[in-house]
Amino acid sequence: MTSKKSTFKFQINDEGNVPKFRQLIDSVNHAISENRLSVGDHLPSVNQICKDYKLSRDTVFKAYTILKEQGVIDSVPNKGYFVAREIRRVFLFLDTFKAYKEVLYDAFTKNLPNNVLADVHFHHYNPEVFKRQIEESIGKYHRYVVMPFDHEEMDAVLALIPSDKLLVIDWNIYSKPGNNLLYQDFGQSVYDGLESVKHLLEKYKEMVFLYPDYTNHPIESVQYFEKFCKHNHIKHSVVTKPSQFEVRSGMAYFSVSDRMLGHFLEQCREKKLEPGTDAGIISYNETPMKKFIYKGITVITTDFQLMGSKAAEFVSGDISMQICVPTKVLIRESL
Structure with a gap:
């Protein structure tokens, strides 16, 4: 038995929610990644682990089987299990x-x-x-x-x-x-994105950036939003206080907060305003659900x-x- 093997011990938490077989797997993977186990080092036998940690053979065998399927360990008849590759x-x-x-x-x-x-x-x-x-x-x-x-x-x-x-x-x-x-890019890409939908914004009389004071979104998006609006002579404003936000007909909104997007949709429903017709909105960052919400939410997003x-x-x-x-x-x- 090598010195590395003699210092390696499985970390088993009897009171945790992680299954025992998963704890065995994690112990081996972490030991290899921390160089406490190296390629070629032998691991304790199934019987030894059962005895030392009071675990069932099924639990130990399941852990070793998964590690073998992942290529982390291998075994040789009559010689036991050993580390097969670096983690x-x-x-x-x-x-x-x-x-x-x-x-x-x-x-x-x-x-x-x-x-x-x-x-x-x-x-x-x-x-x-x-x-x-x-x-x-x-x-x-x-x-x-x-x-x-x-x-x-x-x-x-x-x-x-x-x-x-x-x-x-x-x-x-x-x-x-x-x-x-x-x-x-949180700046020029916002300007370019708004420029690409400028023809859709023409039906709205004003643009509003929804930038709540709790957001951590980079401020440069606001700066390039304002730059776009000024260059195109679009009336605009920035709302930072969620309590002051009120959806109005004829307005287009740009939101970097999904919570504010939710407020927009909720107010549209209450006021019987149709998104995309009475009031428009662009959301920042695509999520799997935005294509389905209210016939779809327009987004500016990275990949x-x-x-x-x-x-x-x-x-x-x-x-x-x-x-x-x-x-x-x-x-x-x-x-």
Whole structure:
């Protein structure tokens, strides 16, 4: 028995909600990713695990069978089980888990090789949580995929991660020359998107940007919205207080908040206004349901599926990356 094997122990929580077989699988995967187990190292026998951890043979055999199917371990008759390949762990750090982030996460995980495990965390725009999670992750992961936000401590915290191991996604903020980037443009792309639907906006007498004070959406979208309206001589305003928002006939609205989109639709129903005829709306960020709501909601959106698959490409290919993911407009009947 090697020294690595002698120090390896399964982490079993009798009071947790995670099934025992899954805890066995996770213990092996994490030990390999942390170099406590290496390719060729032998694992305890089924009988030994049953005895040491008071588990059933079915539980242990199920865990080993899944690990074998995944190619993580293998076995030789009369010699037992051993580690068959290296496991890499990836730190995926998102802001919140909204519907469009689910598209990103799904594309990311589906495009990872079988030997790459992603641990997903959320900071919810809390600088203390962001700092603590990053500090506790240093040295534990092969790659870091991080979605930052606008805060004065962001630069120093991101600097804790080796530049070649870090991919900044979604928002190009606090990046440095040579950093790996996979981001969307929140400024000019908004202007261009509005320009592409200008012919549909002509029937409305005014445009209103719904930018609630609780949003963390980049302010540059507001700036380019105002730039578009001024260049095209469109009367416009910005609403930041949700309590002051009232849908009016003949107005077109642009919302970066799905909560405000909900308020718009609710008021339209109460006032018997038809979206796309009496009042128009453009929403920011596509979600799977927006094509079905009220005959469809027009959106300006980046391609989160592409962002997720490209992030997986960075993680699995050990490559450098500087990509601005294109923004597109999906025209539907809400405009």
